Amino acid sequence: MENKPKKPTPSIKQNHGRHQDPIARRNNFDEVALGFGLEEAVTEAARCLGCKTKPCELACPVNVKIPEFVDLVHKEDLGAAASKIFETSLFPAICGRVCPQETYCENACVLKEKFGPVSIGRLERFTADYARKNGLVTPPPCAPDTGKRVACVGSGPTSLAVAAELRKLGHAVTVFEALHEFGGVLSYGIPTFRLPREVVRFEVDMLRRMGVRLLKNVMVGKSITVEELKKDFDVVYIGSGAGLPAPMHTPGEDLVGVYSSNEFLTRVNLMGAHNFPESDTPYYIGKKVIVVGGGNTAMDSARCAMRLKPDSVTLLYRRTRAEMPARVEEVENAMEEGIKFEFLTAPVELVGDERGRLRRVKCIRMELGAPDASGRRKPVPQGGSDFFIEADSLVVAIGSSPNPVIQQSTPGLATNKWGGIIVEEGTARTSLDGIYAGGDVVRGGATVLLAMKDGKSAAKAIHEKLSAKEN
Amino acid sequence: MYKIVEKTELSETISQHVIYAPLIAAKAKAGHFVILRSREGGERIPVTLVDWNPERGTVTLIIQAIGKSTTEMNALKQGDSFLDVAGPLGTPVEIKNWGTVLGVGGGVGIAELYPIARAYKEAGNKIVSILGARNKGLLILEKEMAELGEVIVTTDDGSAGRKGLVTDAMNDLYAAGRGPDAIFTIGPIPMMKFVALASLPHKTPTFASLNPVMLDGTGMCGGCRVEIGGKPKFACVDGPMFDAHQTNFDALLKRTAAYREQEKESLERYARDHQCRIGLH
Numbered sequence: 001m002e003n004k005p006k007k008p009t010p011s012i013k014q015n016h017g018r019h020q021d022p023i024a025r026r027n028n029f030d031e032v033a034l035g036f037g038l039e040e041a042v043t044e045a046a047r048c049l050g051c052k053t054k055p056c057e058l059a060c061p062v063n064v065k066i067p068e069f070v071d072l073v074h075k076e077d078l079g080a081a082a083s084k085i086f087e088t089s090l091f092p093a094i095c096g097r098v099c100p101q102e103t104y105c106e107n108a109c110v111l112k113e114k115f116g117p118v119s120i121g122r123l124e125r126f127t128a129d130y131a132r133k134n135g136l137v138t139p140p141p142c143a144p145d146t147g148k149r150v151a152c153v154g155s156g157p158t159s160l161a162v163a164a165e166l167r168k169l170g171h172a173v174t175v176f177e178a179l180h181e182f183g184g185v186l187s188y189g190i191p192t193f194r195l196p197r198e199v200v201r202f203e204v205d206m207l208r209r210m211g212v213r214l215l216k217n218v219m220v221g222k223s224i225t226v227e228e229l230k231k232d233f234d235v236v237y238i239g240s241g242a243g244l245p246a247p248m249h250t251p252g253e254d255l256v257g258v259y260s261s262n263e264f265l266t267r268v269n270l271m272g273a274h275n276f277p278e279s280d281t282p283y284y285i286g287k288k289v290i291v292v293g294g295g296n297t298a299m300d301s302a303r304c305a306m307r308l309k310p311d312s313v314t315l316l317y318r319r320t321r322a323e324m325p326a327r328v329e330e331v332e333n334a335m336e337e338g339i340k341f342e343f344l345t346a347p348v349e350l351v352g353d354e355r356g357r358l359r360r361v362k363c364i365r366m367e368l369g370a371p372d373a374s375g376r377r378k379p380v381p382q383g384g385s386d387f388f389i390e391a392d393s394l395v396v397a398i399g400s401s402p403n404p405v406i407q408q409s410t411p412g413l414a415t416n417k418w419g420g421i422i423v424e425e426g427t428a429r430t431s432l433d434g435i436y437a438g439g440d441v442v443r444g445g446a447t448v449l450l451a452m453k454d455g456k457s458a459a460k461a462i463h464e465k466l467s468a469k470e471n
Numbered sequence: 472m473y474k475i476v477e478k479t480e481l482s483e484t485i486s487q488h489v490i491y492a493p494l495i496a497a498k499a500k501a502g503h504f505v506i507l508r509s510r511e512g513g514e515r516i517p518v519t520l521v522d523w524n525p526e527r528g529t530v531t532l533i534i535q536a537i538g539k540s541t542t543e544m545n546a547l548k549q550g551d552s553f554l555d556v557a558g559p560l561g562t563p564v565e566i567k568n569w570g571t572v573l574g575v576g577g578g579v580g581i582a583e584l585y586p587i588a589r590a591y592k593e594a595g596n597k598i599v600s601i602l603g604a605r606n607k608g609l610l611i612l613e614k615e616m617a618e619l620g621e622v623i624v625t626t627d628d629g630s631a632g633r634k635g636l637v638t639d640a641m642n643d644l645y646a647a648g649r650g651p652d653a654i655f656t657i658g659p660i661p662m663m664k665f666v667a668l669a670s671l672p673h674k675t676p677t678f679a680s681l682n683p684v685m686l687d688g689t690g691m692c693g694g695c696r697v698e699i700g701g702k703p704k705f706a707c708v709d710g711p712m713f714d715a716h717q718t719n720f721d722a723l724l725k726r727t728a729a730y731r732e733q734e735k736e737s738l739e740r741y742a743r744d745h746q747c748r749i750g751l752h
Contacts, residue, residue, distance in 0.1 A: 178689045180508060180515075180555040188687075217506075217557035219689050222708075223498060243691035247703065254698060254722050256729040263692035271514060271686070277740055280514035280540055281686075282733035356725030405690055405708055 001039060005046035007074050014116035015044045022336040026306055029192045029274060032333060033097070036126040038076070045074035048118045051110055056120060059108035061453035062089045062161075066105060066120055073123055082131035085124060086140050090164040090206055091157070091452065093132065093199040096125030098190060099449045100327050132202055139209045143170030148466040151176060151233040153220045153406065156184020157448045158439030159239035160204065161455025162462070163212045169463050173212045174233070178219035181270060184241055185448065188270040189262070189297070191304050221405035226413070226435060235434050235462050238421060239455065240406050242440035246399045248292065252350025253396075257284060257358035261293070261301045261397035268304050286392020287311040290361055291339075292347055293397035294324040297445075299331060301395045302339045313339045314389065318346040318366050318379040344368070344379065348386075350394065360388045402441045410435075420444055428458035436462055472552040476529060481611045484536045485579055486545040487521075492556050493528030495520075501590035502564030502680070502712055505530070506688040508555040509544050516540050517685045517707070519583035519657075520559060530556075533582035533611065539737040546745075560688045564655075564712050566590045569676075573644070573651035574600040574616075575637050575666050577658025581612050583680055584657045591655075592619045599623070599651060601640045603658065607631035637662060638669045645673055654678070656715065660727065664720035671716055679715035681706045684727055698722050 005012060018034040019025075025032050036044065048070040056066045065084050072081035085092045101107075101121035109117030131137045148171045152159035155177040163173045181187040183200045208214055218224060220240070229236050245260035247253060259267075264283070267273040271281035289310045291302040294317040305313045315334070317324060320343045324331060335341065342363075349362040365385035368377035402419045414422040414431035421430055421437040428436040438454030440446055477489035495505060504519045522531035536542040547553070564587050572591045576584035581602050592598050598620030604610040607630035616622050623640045624632025633640055637658075644650060654677040656666040663679040670677045683695040683706050690708035697706050698719035704710065 178557065179687060180557065217555050218494065219557065219560060222560050222689075223494065223558060243689075245691070245693050247693075254696065254703070254726065256726060260693045263686055263694045266686055266692055272512065275512075276733060277737045279512045280737060282730045282737070284729055284733070355728070356722070403690060 001042055001076060004074075005043055007046045007071070008049045009046045010049060010111050010115050012043060012047050014047070015040055015119055015122070017119065017122045022338075025193065026337050027309070029307055031196055032193050035129060036122055038130070041073055041123060041126040041130075042076060044119050044123060045070045047111065047115070048074070049110060055108040055110060056105040056118075060105045061449050062095075062456055064088050064092075064095075064105070064124065069127060070118065070120070070123055073127055078127055078130045078134070079136035081127045082137055083140075085127060089452070090140070091160065091203045092124045093128035094157075094186060094195065094203055095449065095452070096121050096123075096128055097195050097199070100447070102328070104449070129199075132199075137206070139206055140168055142168050142210055145172065146170040146466065148172065148235075149174070149233045150462065150466075151229045151236045152239060153226070153229075153236065154178075154184055154239040154241055154439075154441075155182040155204070155214065156239055156241050156439060156451060157186065158451035158455040158458075159184075159237065160207065161452040162237045162239065162438070162459045163207050164210070165456055165459030166462060167207065167210045167212050169459075171463070171466060175207070175212060175214045176218045176220050176224075176229075177214070177216045178223075179270065180216050182214055182216065188266040189300070191265070191269055191300050193303070193307070194300070219405070221409040226406060226410040230434060234466060235436060237428075237458060237462065238406060238430070238435065238437040238441055239439045239451070240403050240441045242400045242443075242445040243403045244401045244419075245396065246401060248347065248396055248398060250347055250349055252352060252358070254356075255350055255352040255358040256356050257286065257391075257393035258350060259393065259395045261291075261297045261395050262400065264301055264395045265297070265304060268308075274304075274308060283308065284393065285310055288389075288391045288393075289313045290347070290389065290391045290394040291315045291397055292394065293317065293399070294319065294326060295397065295399070296326045296330055298397035299326045299334045301397045302334055303337060305393075305395065306337050306339060310392075314342055315339055316342050316345045316347060316363065318344065319368065319376070320344060323376055346379070346381070347394070351388075358391055358394060361391050361394060362386060362388055400445045402444065406441075418444055426457065427461040428454065429461065434465075472554060473556040474552045475547055475549055478547070478549040481533065482609050484545070485609070485611055486534055486536075488532045488534065488544075488547070489529050490532065490553060490556060491528055492530050493525075495556065495558050496523045496525045496528050496530050499523035499530060499559045500563035501566065501586040502561060503559035504561050504688070504711065505532070505556050505558035506560060506685070507532070507544065507553055509540065509547065510554050513543075513554065514540050515555075515686060515688065516544070517560075517682075517688055519586075519680070519711075521582045521585055533579060535579035538734050539741045542738065542741060557688065560707060561711055562709060564590065564678075566594045568595045570596065570652035572596045572598055573641070573654045574598065575603070575641065575654060575656040575658070575662075576600065577603040577637060577662040578605070578609060579611070580656075580658030580662075580680075581610075581616070584655065585612055585615055587655055587657075588616065588619050599644070599649075601625065601637045602632075603637035603662065604631070636665070638665045641666065641669050645669075651675060654715075655712075656680075660720055660724045663715060664724075667715035667718065667720070677715040678712050679718055680711045681713055681718065681723060682711065682727070683723055684729060
């Protein structure tokens with residue numbers, strides 16, 4: 001590249017990457033964040049000081065070798081940069097897109113206060129995309145076969161991380177997925193405008209190229225039990241997620257038009273309902289859509305709904321904008337796309353017509369009271385504040401809890417009162433010998449990144465167990 | 472891919488598919504279902520397992536063409552494949568010795584009744600079946616059910632057996648002092664509702680296999696939620712068989728109508744594109 005900036009040049013203005021225009025993107029499911037071109041990436045990479053202390057790398061839950069890969073981007077050696085990331089994470093195109101870097105690597109960047117942090121997430125994404133599109137990616141080498149067999153239950157981020165790590169160490173890994181696509185929430189939950197499916201398929205396929213066996217349409221707990229898996233595998237890792245939608249417990253939740261966020265997002269993201277009738281799976285949203293909740297799932301639901309071209313999408317959240325658990329960037333994206341926000345508002349009753357279809361939602365206003373156990377101020381209903389909002393559909397996105405099927409079908413597996421599997425801190429060991437668990441089935445609904453982190457540390461503990469058996 | 476090793480037309484709209492799916496065949500029990508998807512872009516459809524053969528690694532499904540996906544599935548031929556067959560799913564029916572068990576099947580529900588009746592027979596029950604159909608041409612599995620015990624056929628138009636509804640035949644049994652010890656019913660929602668209403672005064676334990684709209688079939692979306700004893704249950708993991716006297720059939724009926732317009736649109740479009748045999752061209 002001509003006139004490439006010298007390294008380091010921190011004073012160059014931080015580049016956040018380009019985005020699709022808010023009005024245009026409301027009409028499509030294409031990716032909103034357009035990412036970097038090569039020149040932008042090299043210029044952004046030039047800002048990195050290459051700190052010897054590597055605070056960014058330490059802050060990354062999977063310890064991506066950030067200064068080293070960023071330096072390779074600056075040298076325009078994208079194949080080497082991708083391989084450098086691969087040393088610790090096989091999923092850079094996914095993590096570069098969905099990880100909240102502002103609370104991890106970019107939060108730790110020494111440039112943060114004075115110049116703004118290096119856009120590490122965008123650089124990771126660029127590296128992975130460039131390497132994929134230019135055929136620069138080769139699967140990492142795997143150690144000779146150890147003869148040990150590991151089953152991963154579920155194919156979401158935590159199982160994918162376990163599979164990648166253990167396969168590299170020479171163990172035979174089989175992944176069992178209940179749905180017809182691999183990736184868990186990466187396939188059914190996160191919309192394509194945040195995470196294109198070719199990215200997920202490519203990074204999952206990397207596992208296949210490494211020799212991981214991927215089986216779909218098998219629901220562990222129903223199609224086969226964990227006990228049965230234990231007969232064929234030395235270790236079983238349960239990464240079945242938190243896919244049980246939390247109900248609102250309001251009258252009228254049975255009405256047609258009322259969706260759990262899981263159902264709504266699965267219809268659109270996994271089944272392609274937005275392409276109906278090209279795709280066979282239908283959706284029903286009508287003209288006025290309401291989404292309830294304040295997390296990333298609520299933002300995804302509202303933004304998906306907006307792309308189905310109703311007259312309006314309104315988000316109800318019982319606290320204020322400051323307490324929203326969603327990423328700031330996603331809230332901004334949602335607002336730019338024209339989603340209306342009603343803060344300090346909660347639905348109390350859903351009212352339907354004679355055909356059992358939702359027509360309006362009775363809401364109340366809240367005010368913030370004293371902080372609760374988690375430190376967040378508790379919303380308190382304001383008496384006499386009832387009002388109605390017209391609505392044809394309502395998406396409930398107020399959280400989810402661990403899928404109960406495996407716990408119920410595995411005698412002796414210790415769980416907590418929320419149905420989460422109890423594991424030993426740091427080793428991911430459950431109450432049953434040879435059975436490990438991690439990700440949302442342990443934590444309850446959390447993030448892709450924490451699920452991957454759990455997978456990495458579980459893989460370490462599993463490897464130790466499998467290696468110890470040799471002696 | 473899941474290959475269709477045998478395909479038989481049971482009636483104009485009902486086909487039997489024997490599919491190679493060894494993992495499912497090895498685990499199948501009466502009351503289980505599978506989720507089918509025929510091709511990329513296809514939707515996920517729940518279908519009850521009618522039979523299974525662990526030695527051959529096959530499962531048997533009976534599909535009635537009522538909409539686009541089922542019409543398209545029944546157009547598949549022997550040697551073709553389903554893209555996805557997931558399962559077995561659901562909770563198998565609890566099999567015990569009740570004494571005399573009455574099975575009430577309507578339409579393609581007879582296919583779903585068959586494995587349950589067979590399992591009860593093997594557990595030592597006496598089986599009586601009432602098989603209802605709109606007309607003679609739509610009646611299936613009469614011979615197979617007759618091998619399990621007494622069969623009473625009813626048709627809406629009287630073209631076979633007794634003219635009338637399955638509940639008429641049920642009431643006859645009660646009137647003759649032949650009330651059963653338990654009832655299992657599978658068929659259209661209004662039929663199951665009226666079977667439950669007919670058995671309620673006699674306090675006969677009655678179970679219905681519910682058929683709500685399903686998406687994943689694994690308990691993650693709640694699209695199949697049904698109201699049992701006033702509480703929400705997910706038919707895909709908690710059922711599909713529930714206490715019929717505790718079931719809110721009216722709510723179920725409304726929810727299954729959720730996509731009626733889109734289903735019609737989809738089928739009409741398919742019929743236009745395929746000059747098909749379903750009488751819409």
